[in-house]
Amino acid sequence: MAEFLIKVADERGRLLQQVESGISESEVRERFAQQGFLVYWVKPKGILIGGKAARRKRVRASTFLVFNQQLLTLLKAGLPVLGSMDLLVKRQRDTYFRTLLQNVRERVKGGELLSEAFAAQHVFPKIYTTTLMAGEKSGNMDEVLTRYVNFQKMALTFKKKLAVSLIYPALLVSVVTCMLIFLVTYVVPQFAKLYSDLNAQLPAITLLMLEMGTHAQRYAPVVLVAIVLLIFLLWRWKATDRGAESIDRATHKIPLVGDIWMKYHVSTFSRMLSTLLTGGMPLVPSLETAGASMNSRTILNGIQRASVRVREGQSLAKSLEEQKVFPDLSVEMIEVGESTGALPAMLNSVAEFYEEDVQTALAGAMALIEPVILIIMAVFVGGILISLYLPIFTLGSSIH
Numbered sequence: 001m002a003e004f005l006i007k008v009a010d011e012r013g014r015l016l017q018q019v020e021s022g023i024s025e026s027e028v029r030e031r032f033a034q035q036g037f038l039v040y041w042v043k044p045k046g047i048l049i050g051g052k053a054a055r056r057k058r059v060r061a062s063t064f065l066v067f068n069q070q071l072l073t074l075l076k077a078g079l080p081v082l083g084s085m086d087l088l089v090k091r092q093r094d095t096y097f098r099t100l101l102q103n104v105r106e107r108v109k110g111g112e113l114l115s116e117a118f119a120a121q122h123v124f125p126k127i128y129t130t131t132l133m134a135g136e137k138s139g140n141m142d143e144v145l146t147r148y149v150n151f152q153k154m155a156l157t158f159k160k161k162l163a164v165s166l167i168y169p170a171l172l173v174s175v176v177t178c179m180l181i182f183l184v185t186y187v188v189p190q191f192a193k194l195y196s197d198l199n200a201q202l203p204a205i206t207l208l209m210l211e212m213g214t215h216a217q218r219y220a221p222v223v224l225v226a227i228v229l230l231i232f233l234l235w236r237w238k239a240t241d242r243g244a245e246s247i248d249r250a251t252h253k254i255p256l257v258g259d260i261w262m263k264y265h266v267s268t269f270s271r272m273l274s275t276l277l278t279g280g281m282p283l284v285p286s287l288e289t290a291g292a293s294m295n296s297r298t299i300l301n302g303i304q305r306a307s308v309r310v311r312e313g314q315s316l317a318k319s320l321e322e323q324k325v326f327p328d329l330s331v332e333m334i335e336v337g338e339s340t341g342a343l344p345a346m347l348n349s350v351a352e353f354y355e356e357d358v359q360t361a362l363a364g365a366m367a368l369i370e371p372v373i374l375i376i377m378a379v380f381v382g383g384i385l386i387s388l389y390l391p392i393f394t395l396g397s398s399i400h
Contacts, residue, residue, distance in 0.1 A: 188213025
């Protein structure tokens with residue numbers, strides 16, 4: 001059951017605002033209207049799981065893919081939407097997802113379209129609800145859902161490949177960082193105590209390292225709090241339009257990484273747009289839906305401006321070229337697709353080209369980054385150890 005916030009007026013004109021459980025907004029509104037209340041508005045508040053309001057978190061991509069594959073199979077077998085939802089709700093093991101599907105089923109049972117029922121959850125991707133709407137309007141739900149499942153499979157496979165490529169470098173950086181923090185904040189201060197007891201004359205490099213370690217240990221809590229505060233402020237700033245665009249632009253300017261990040265978003269956008277266009281959606285709504293799904297604020301704003309130009313009658317390629325966001329090659333390929341009347345197919349080609357390019361560039365970057373990290377680790381760790389043990393070698397030679 002979903003949870004709704006409702007504002008009504010009773011027969012005496014007193015305003016009441018309360019939380020009510022119900023199947024849908026229309027069902028709650030009708031229930032109170034029948035009781036003689038004047039209903040001002042009904043808003044979704046949350047979803048109940050075990051009697052408590054749950055946060056609207058995202059459904060796992062793999063779980064959502066399996067659900068859509070099963071839904072597609074049942075629809076192809078000739079089962080109606082409501083019957084298919086009944087079966088899938090019973091089979092769903094994810095408690096949160098099952099609760100969402102139960103609400104979707106009840107909404108469909110109450111007369112809503114499947115796309116409207118999924119959109120009302122405020123959890124599922126807009127490209128998914130738009131795809132369902134296109135299938136409902138065209139009466140070709142099986143074909144449209146097949147395209148979305150294929151898109152979902154390719155996107156999930158691509159993300160997994162990227163994640164696997166980044167695991168080793170991320171692990172290496174984490175280990176190096178932890179090792180350096182341990183050496184500077186614990187090992188170096190221990191050596192400082194040792195040399196202080198010995199009253200030995202120390203080389204300049206050792207004095208510098210001991211001074212750094214002593215200060216690091218003393219101010220470590222302050223630095224940690226400052227880092228956490230900085231991350232929090234950056235996160236809050238990123239939530240604003242200006243902050244998100246500034247951070248995004250800075251990310252795109254990072255050598256090697258920025259280029260890979262841009263190509264990844266271009267491939268994702270191209271595949272989304274191709275899926276929507278092939279499903280029968282008009283170009284402008286498809287552009288707006290695909291753009292809204294982008295994580296990059298720079299690309300999102302560029303697509304929004306381009307969609308305005310397309311709405312005014314300009315070609316897609318020209319509109320994207322004006323934004324100076326997309327790579328020239330992708331714009332040229334889109335222009336060819338428009339001129340030949342095969343835009344969806346060309347967009348698929350753009351997506352495949354840049355997905356392969358991202359994987360190749362990422363493999364090359366990882367091959368370069370890994371030895372660089374190892375060299376940096378050797379220099380820092382070796383430098384710290386040499387500076388700490390140098391006085392011991394000096395004392396040993398003086399004893400002989």
